[in-house]
Amino acid sequence: xxxxxxxxxxxxxxxxxxxxxxCQFQMKFLPELENRIDKQQFEETVRxxxxxxxxxxxxxxxxxLEGCLACLTxxxxxxxxxxxxxxxxxxIAKYIQEQxxxxxxxxxxxxTDPIERGLRVVSLTAAxx
Amino acid sequence: xxxxGGGPMKDCEYSQIITRxxxxxxxxxxxxxxxxKWEVFPGRNKFFCNGRIxxxxxxxxxxxxxxxxxxTSGLFFAFDCPYLAVHxxxxxxxxxxxxxxxxxxxxxxxxxxxxxxxxxxxxHEAADLESQIDVANGSSSVGYRPPPRTKEVTINGQSVKLxxxxxxxxxxxxxxxxxxxxxxxxxxxxHHCPWVGNCVGKRNYRFFYMxxxxxxxxxxxxxxxxxxxxxxRSHQTGFLNALKDSPASVLEAVVCFFSVWSIVGLSGxxxxxxxxxxxxxxxxxxxxxxxxxxxxxxxxxxxxIVSNCCVALCGPIPPSLIDRRGFxxxxxxxxxxxxxxxxxxxxxxxxxxxxxxxxxLQTDPHLASDEPPLPGKISLxxxxxxxxxxxxxxPSSTPNLSCDTTLSDMLPTREExxxxxxxxxxxxxxxxxxxxxxxxxxxxxxxxxxxxxxxxSLHEDSVRGLVKLSSV
Numbered sequence: 001x002x003x004x005x006x007x008x009x010x011x012x013x014x015x016x017x018x019x020x021x022x023c024q025f026q027m028k029f030l031p032e033l034e035n036r037i038d039k040q041q042f043e044e045t046v047r048x049x050x051x052x053x054x055x056x057x058x059x060x061x062x063x064x065l066e067g068c069l070a071c072l073t074x075x076x077x078x079x080x081x082x083x084x085x086x087x088x089x090x091x092i093a094k095y096i097q098e099q100x101x102x103x104x105x106x107x108x109x110x111x112t113d114p115i116e117r118g119l120r121v122v123s124l125t126a127a128x129x
Numbered sequence: 130x131x132x133x134g135g136g137p138m139k140d141c142e143y144s145q146i147i148t149r150x151x152x153x154x155x156x157x158x159x160x161x162x163x164x165x166k167w168e169v170f171p172g173r174n175k176f177f178c179n180g181r182i183x184x185x186x187x188x189x190x191x192x193x194x195x196x197x198x199x200x201t202s203g204l205f206f207a208f209d210c211p212y213l214a215v216h217x218x219x220x221x222x223x224x225x226x227x228x229x230x231x232x233x234x235x236x237x238x239x240x241x242x243x244x245x246x247x248x249x250x251x252x253h254e255a256a257d258l259e260s261q262i263d264v265a266n267g268s269s270s271v272g273y274r275p276p277p278r279t280k281e282v283t284i285n286g287q288s289v290k291l292x293x294x295x296x297x298x299x300x301x302x303x304x305x306x307x308x309x310x311x312x313x314x315x316x317x318x319x320h321h322c323p324w325v326g327n328c329v330g331k332r333n334y335r336f337f338y339m340x341x342x343x344x345x346x347x348x349x350x351x352x353x354x355x356x357x358x359x360x361x362r363s364h365q366t367g368f369l370n371a372l373k374d375s376p377a378s379v380l381e382a383v384v385c386f387f388s389v390w391s392i393v394g395l396s397g398x399x400x401x402x403x404x405x406x407x408x409x410x411x412x413x414x415x416x417x418x419x420x421x422x423x424x425x426x427x428x429x430x431x432x433x434i435v436s437n438c439c440v441a442l443c444g445p446i447p448p449s450l451i452d453r454r455g456f457x458x459x460x461x462x463x464x465x466x467x468x469x470x471x472x473x474x475x476x477x478x479x480x481x482x483x484x485x486x487x488x489x490l491q492t493d494p495h496l497a498s499d500e501p502p503l504p505g506k507i508s509l510x511x512x513x514x515x516x517x518x519x520x521x522x523x524p525s526s527t528p529n530l531s532c533d534t535t536l537s538d539m540l541p542t543r544e545e546x547x548x549x550x551x552x553x554x555x556x557x558x559x560x561x562x563x564x565x566x567x568x569x570x571x572x573x574x575x576x577x578x579x580x581x582x583x584x585x586s587l588h589e590d591s592v593r594g595l596v597k598l599s600s601v
Contacts (some may be wrong), residue, residue, distance in 0.1 A: 017282045067443030074234040085445045109253040118450040
C-alpha cells in the first residue's frame with residue numbers, strides 16, 4: 001500500500017508517426033497536465049526533444065560518411081568510436097536531466113528518458129509523497 | 130500457539146514454498162548478485178557472451194550455413210588456390226580471402242546483433258493504453274477474446290493502420306511486426322531468417338544485405354575459378370585426370386552451382402526492395418502497390434532509387450532499445466509478464482493488469498475519463514474468418530528463387546480469400562510477418578500461414594520442413 005501511494009500517476013506522451021518512422025513525439029498538451037505544468041513549457045520541451053531526435057536520425061553528408069567508413073572497416077570502427085546517434089542520445093539524456101532539475105522537479109514531476117521505454121513514450125511522472 | 134509437533138513442520142513447508150517461488154523471474158529482487166537484463170528478457174532469444182550476442186532460439190541452420198561457407202571456402206583455398214596463384218595470378222587467393230572475410234564478418238554481424246527488438250510495455254504503459262482503448266470501446270465482457278485493436282495514422286499523406294500487439298502490449302509502430310519465432314516485436318521487420326539464425330529488421334538489414342551480396346560475389350568467384358582451374362588443368366592432363374587430381378573442385382562446383390541461383394536471386398530481390406524502400410513483408414502483401422488503388426504509394430520512400438539505397442545502407446544505425454547488458458534495477462518498472470502466445474492469456478493478462486492498475490489510475494481522475502490523446506481514431510475491426518489455409522510460402526530468406534515465384538503466383542489467390550483476422554486483406558498479418566503478429570497468434574484459433582498453430586514445436590517443424598524443402 002505504501003508503495004502504491006508513493007507510485008505516481010503517470011502521463012504518457014505517445015509517438016507521432018505523421019512524418020514516418022522517425023522518432024517524434026506528439027506535441028498535444030494532455031489534459032492531465034493542465035494543472036501541473038505550463039503549456040508553453042511542455043511544448044518547448046517536446047519540441048526540443050523532437051529536434052534532437054531529428055538531429056540524431058538526420059540523413060546527410062556526415063551520416064553517409066560515417067556509414068561508408070563503417071562499411072569499409074567491416075563495422076569494426078564501432079569498437080573504438082560511438083555512432084552519431086549515440087552521441088546525440090547522450091545529449092538528450094543531459095537535456096532531460098537539466099529540464100528535470102530546472103523545471104519539472106520543482107513542480108513535482110519527472111520526465112523519463114524515452115530511450116528507457118524503447119523510444120515509445122515520454123513518460124511524465126507526478127511524484128507524490 | 131501451534132502444537133510443538135506442528136511448528137517445525139510448518140516452518141519447513143514455509144521455507145520450501147519460498148525456494149520454489151524464488152526460482153521465478155521475481156528472484157531478481159531476492160538474489161544478492163545483480164542480474165543483467167538479458168537474463169530476464171521475455172522474448173524467445175538466446176544470449177551469449179554475457180548478453181553481447183543475441184540470436185534466435187533455433188540456431189541449427191545457422192551452424193549449417195557457417196559450415197557450408199567455411200568448408201567450401203576452405204577447400205577452395207587449400208586445393209584450388211595454390212594452382213591458380215601459380216598459373217593464373219596470385220591475386221586470386223587475395224581477392225578470395227578478402228571476400229571470405231567480408232562474408233563472414235557480415236554474417237556474424239547479422240546473426241549476432243539486435244535486429245531492432247522493441248521492448249515490451251511496462252505495466253503502467255500497458256494499463257494506460259488499456260484504459261484508452263476501453264474508453265473508446267465501451268466495456269467488453271470479460272472472458273471472451275476482445276476484438277483486435279487498430280489505430281489509424283496518416284503518414285506523409287497515406288493512411289496506415291497500426292495494430293496492437295497483445296504479447297508486447299503496445300501499438301506497433303509502422304513497419305514493425307511481431308516475430309512469432311522470437312516472440313518479439315521488431316522494428317522495420319523484414320523477415321526471420323533461419324540461415325542467419327536471427328530476425329532481419331531495422332538494425333541489421335544492411336548487414337544482411339551486405340552478407341547476401343558479398344556471398345553472391347564469393348559464390349560466383351569460387352565457381353568461376355574452380356571451373357578455370359579444372360579447364361586449365363585439363364589442357365595439360367586431360368579432363369578426367371584433372372578431375373581426379375582435384376576432387377575438391379567437383380564438390381565446390383556443385384555447392385556453388387546450386388547456391389548461386391538462390392543467392393543471386395535473393396540479392397536481386399533485396400536490391401529491388403532497398404531501392405523502393407519496402408520490406409519483404411510489404412512487398413508480399415502489396416501494401417504500396419498501385420494495384421490497390423491509384424492513390425496508393427509508399428509513404429516511406431525518399432523519392433528516388435539513389436536516396437533509398439543511400440539511406441538503407443549508409444544511414445544512421447539506431448541504437449539497441451533493449452538494454453541487454455544493463456543491470457536490473459530493483460525499483461525499475463517491470464515489463465508485463467510475457468504471455469506465451471496463447472489466446473486466453475492475452476485477454477486475461479490485460480484484464481488483470483487493468484485491475485492492478487486501477488488504484489493507480491484512480492489517483493488522477495482525469496486520466497481515464499478523457500478521450501484518448503491519440504492522433505487517429507481507434508477503430509475496431511470485428512474478428513473475421515480465420516486465415517485461409519494454403520498461404521504462400523514465405524521466402525524467409527531461404528535462398529531459393531523458386532520461393533519468389535511461388536509467392537507471386539499465390540498472391541492473387543491469397544487476396545481473394547476471405548478476411549483474415551483483422552478484417553481486410555490489407556490488414557492481414559503477412560505471412561512474412563514471419564508467422565506473424567503476436568496479435569494474430571494470441572488470438573488465434575487462426576490457422577496461420579503454413580497451418581501453424583501457436584505451438585513452438587509445430588513452428589519449428591514447419592520452418593525446418595520448409596528449409597529442407599527449399600534447400601533441395
